Amino acid sequence: MRSWEQVYQKWSLNSELDEKLKFELDQEKSEQALEDAFYKELSFGTGGMRGILGAGTNRMNIYTVRKAVDGLANYLLVHRVNVRDRGVVIAYDSRHMSREFALEAAKVLGVYGIKAHIFQSIHPTPLLSFAVRYLNTAAGMMITASHNPPNYNGLKVYNENGGQIIPQEADQIVQYIDQVKDELSISIKEQSDLEKEGLLYWIGNEIDHAYLERLKYISQMRSSFASKKKDLSIVFTPLHGTSYDLVTKGLEQLNFTNVHVVEQQAVPDPEFSTVESPNPEEHQAFEMAMDLGKQKDADILLATDPDGDRLGVAVKNKAGDYQVLTGNQLGVLLLEYILKHSNLSIVKNARIVKSVVTTELAEAIADSYGVELINTLTGFKYIGEKIQQFDSTGETFIFGFEESYGYLISGFVRDKDAVQAAVTATEMAFYWKGQGKTLLDALDDIYKVHGYYLEGMSSLTLNGKEGARQISETMEGIRLQENAAIGRFRVVAIEDYLVEERTVLGDNQTDRLELPKENMLKFILEGNAWVCLRPSGTEPKLKYYYGVCGQDKQDAEVKLEELKQEMDSLIKSTMTVMA
Structure with a gap:
C-alpha cells in the first residue's frame, strides 16, 4: 500500500471523524483526488498555511488547523513570555469555515491555558495586526485565504510585533508542528468550558474605535480643512468581504460624505457570487463599481479584497471611461503625494520600503526628494520587519508598498492595509481635483519627470x-x-x-x-x-x-x-x- 493510502485509511476508518469530512471521503471515488488530498501535509510557511477546503492532510479542515495551532502553542510557550496571560488574538473573514476555524484555534489554545481573544464578527486583516499591538498579545491569527477562489481558506500567523511571521519564526513553528504525530487525536476544550474558565474573550467594537482614532492622523490635510465637506464622488465595493465598516467610517471621519457603496457586494458572501474572482487586481472585479460610477459620475472607484488588505482604484480617463490603476501606478501616486506633503526637514531619517519586484520608478521618486528607499523580498512581512527595526534605529517609516496592491501609510499597523490606503487614495484624488487634475493627469506628470515606467x-x-x-x-x-x-x-x-x-x-x-x-x-x-x-x-x-x-x-x-x-x-x- 502506498504511503498516502495508509493516511487515507487512517482518516476514513476513524469512527470519530467529523461527519461532513467523513461524508466527503465516502463520496470521493477519484484516486487522483484522494492522492492529492493525502500525499503530503498542507505546508506551513511565512504566510501560515492556505489550501482547498476539504478532507485530507493536504486540505484546510478542523484537523489541519488544530495541528498548526497545537504547534504554535508549544512554540509560544517556549519562545515568548507571559503567553497564558497575554493570550492570542484571532480574527476571521467571510469565507466558508472561517469562524469555525477561529473557534477551533481557541479550543486548542485553551488546552494549554492560553487565552484567546476572538472578534465577534468578521474583520479585515489590518485590524488583526493592529489588535496584536493594541492588546499586547503573544501572537495573532487571521483566518483567511485573501482573494483565492471560494473553495480555499487559510490561517496566517502574526508575531507579537503585529507583523506576519518571518522565515526564522516559521521554521521554528514548523519544528513544533512536526512533533504532532496524529492530527486526528489532538485534545481540545469545548467552547462552554473556555468561556467558563476565562480562556475565551469575545471582542466587541473597542478595537475598531481605537483603530479609527489612529486613522484620523494619517491625513496629509490640515485639520481645519479635514473638517469640511468635500465635493468628491466616491464609489466603494468591499467585494463581499470585511472592510465595509472601517472604510466607510474612515472616509466619514474626513468628511467624505458623497460615498456610494455597491450594495450587492457589501453583503459578506463566501461564494463571492457577483465576481469571477474577488481580487481588485482583476479588472472584472470593478464591473459593478464602474456601472454605479457612471450613474453617480464618480471621481474615484475603490475596491478592497475580502480580507481588506489590498486596494484597487479606478479613475476616469479622457474618453470618460474608468481605468483601473496598476498596483505600481497607485503606489507611486501615493508615494509622490505623501512626500510632497511631508516636511522632510522635521521627519528625520525618512524611509520608503518596497519589494524587489515593485516598480523602480519608486526609487527615482524617492531620490528626487532625498529620501532613502529600501528593497525587501516579496511579501509584506519583510516590510513589517523593517518597520520593527526602525523602532530601534531611529529611522522613520513613511510609506511601504508592493506591486500586488498592498500599501501601508502608517506603522501603527504592521501589514498591508486597504483601509489606510482607501482613505489616503481618496484624499489624494480630492487634492488633485482641486488642482484641476485627475489621478491619471498626476501620473503623467510623474512620467514626464522620471521616465515612462x-x-x-x-x-x-x-x-x-x-x-x-x-x-x-x-x-x-x-x-x-x-x-x-x-x-x-x-x-x-x-x-x-x-x-x-x-x-x-x-x-x-x-x-x-x-x-x-x-x-x-x-x-x-x-x-x-x-x-x-x-x-x-x-x-x-x-x-x-x-x-x-x-x-x-x-x-x-x-x-x-x-x-x-x-x-x-x-x-x-x-x-x-x-x-
Missing part, C-alpha cells in the same frame, strides 16, 4: 505534486543557463536570492545580497529594464515579473510586450528541456 506580471499555474516538481525544476533550469541577454535586452547583473549573491556580468564581480534566502532570480537589464522569477508562496504558481522604462507610453508598451514574450519563451523552452 511600465511593469507586468505573468503566472503559470501547475497544480498538485507534479506541478510542484515542474516549478522547482524550471527554476533550477533557468538558474543553470548562461543568460547574457533576454531577447535584445542585455543582462547587466543577476541576483540569485537562493544563494544570496549578486553577480555583475562583464567584470564577473559577485557581491553578497543582504536579504534572506528565497528561491527567486532577478535579472537586471540595460535601460532600466528587469525581470524576476519566483514560485508563489501561497498558490501553485510560477510567477514572473518584468519592467521597462520608455521614452513615452508607446515606447514603454512595445518594450514591455517584447520582454513578456521573451519571458514566455524562456519559461516554455526551459520546461521542455527539463521534462
Whole structure:
C-alpha cells in the first residue's frame, strides 16, 4: 500500500471523524483526488498555511488547523513570555469555515491555558495586526485565504510585533508542528468550558474605535480643512468581504460624505457570487463599481479584497471611461503625494520600503526628494520587519508598498492595509481635483519627470505534486543557463536570492545580497529594464515579473510586450528541456 493510502485509511476508518469530512471521503471515488488530498501535509510557511477546503492532510479542515495551532502553542510557550496571560488574538473573514476555524484555534489554545481573544464578527486583516499591538498579545491569527477562489481558506500567523511571521519564526513553528504525530487525536476544550474558565474573550467594537482614532492622523490635510465637506464622488465595493465598516467610517471621519457603496457586494458572501474572482487586481472585479460610477459620475472607484488588505482604484480617463490603476501606478501616486506633503526637514531619517519586484520608478521618486528607499523580498512581512527595526534605529517609516496592491501609510499597523490606503487614495484624488487634475493627469506628470515606467506580471499555474516538481525544476533550469541577454535586452547583473549573491556580468564581480534566502532570480537589464522569477508562496504558481522604462507610453508598451514574450519563451523552452 502506498504511503498516502495508509493516511487515507487512517482518516476514513476513524469512527470519530467529523461527519461532513467523513461524508466527503465516502463520496470521493477519484484516486487522483484522494492522492492529492493525502500525499503530503498542507505546508506551513511565512504566510501560515492556505489550501482547498476539504478532507485530507493536504486540505484546510478542523484537523489541519488544530495541528498548526497545537504547534504554535508549544512554540509560544517556549519562545515568548507571559503567553497564558497575554493570550492570542484571532480574527476571521467571510469565507466558508472561517469562524469555525477561529473557534477551533481557541479550543486548542485553551488546552494549554492560553487565552484567546476572538472578534465577534468578521474583520479585515489590518485590524488583526493592529489588535496584536493594541492588546499586547503573544501572537495573532487571521483566518483567511485573501482573494483565492471560494473553495480555499487559510490561517496566517502574526508575531507579537503585529507583523506576519518571518522565515526564522516559521521554521521554528514548523519544528513544533512536526512533533504532532496524529492530527486526528489532538485534545481540545469545548467552547462552554473556555468561556467558563476565562480562556475565551469575545471582542466587541473597542478595537475598531481605537483603530479609527489612529486613522484620523494619517491625513496629509490640515485639520481645519479635514473638517469640511468635500465635493468628491466616491464609489466603494468591499467585494463581499470585511472592510465595509472601517472604510466607510474612515472616509466619514474626513468628511467624505458623497460615498456610494455597491450594495450587492457589501453583503459578506463566501461564494463571492457577483465576481469571477474577488481580487481588485482583476479588472472584472470593478464591473459593478464602474456601472454605479457612471450613474453617480464618480471621481474615484475603490475596491478592497475580502480580507481588506489590498486596494484597487479606478479613475476616469479622457474618453470618460474608468481605468483601473496598476498596483505600481497607485503606489507611486501615493508615494509622490505623501512626500510632497511631508516636511522632510522635521521627519528625520525618512524611509520608503518596497519589494524587489515593485516598480523602480519608486526609487527615482524617492531620490528626487532625498529620501532613502529600501528593497525587501516579496511579501509584506519583510516590510513589517523593517518597520520593527526602525523602532530601534531611529529611522522613520513613511510609506511601504508592493506591486500586488498592498500599501501601508502608517506603522501603527504592521501589514498591508486597504483601509489606510482607501482613505489616503481618496484624499489624494480630492487634492488633485482641486488642482484641476485627475489621478491619471498626476501620473503623467510623474512620467514626464522620471521616465515612462511600465511593469507586468505573468503566472503559470501547475497544480498538485507534479506541478510542484515542474516549478522547482524550471527554476533550477533557468538558474543553470548562461543568460547574457533576454531577447535584445542585455543582462547587466543577476541576483540569485537562493544563494544570496549578486553577480555583475562583464567584470564577473559577485557581491553578497543582504536579504534572506528565497528561491527567486532577478535579472537586471540595460535601460532600466528587469525581470524576476519566483514560485508563489501561497498558490501553485510560477510567477514572473518584468519592467521597462520608455521614452513615452508607446515606447514603454512595445518594450514591455517584447520582454513578456521573451519571458514566455524562456519559461516554455526551459520546461521542455527539463521534462
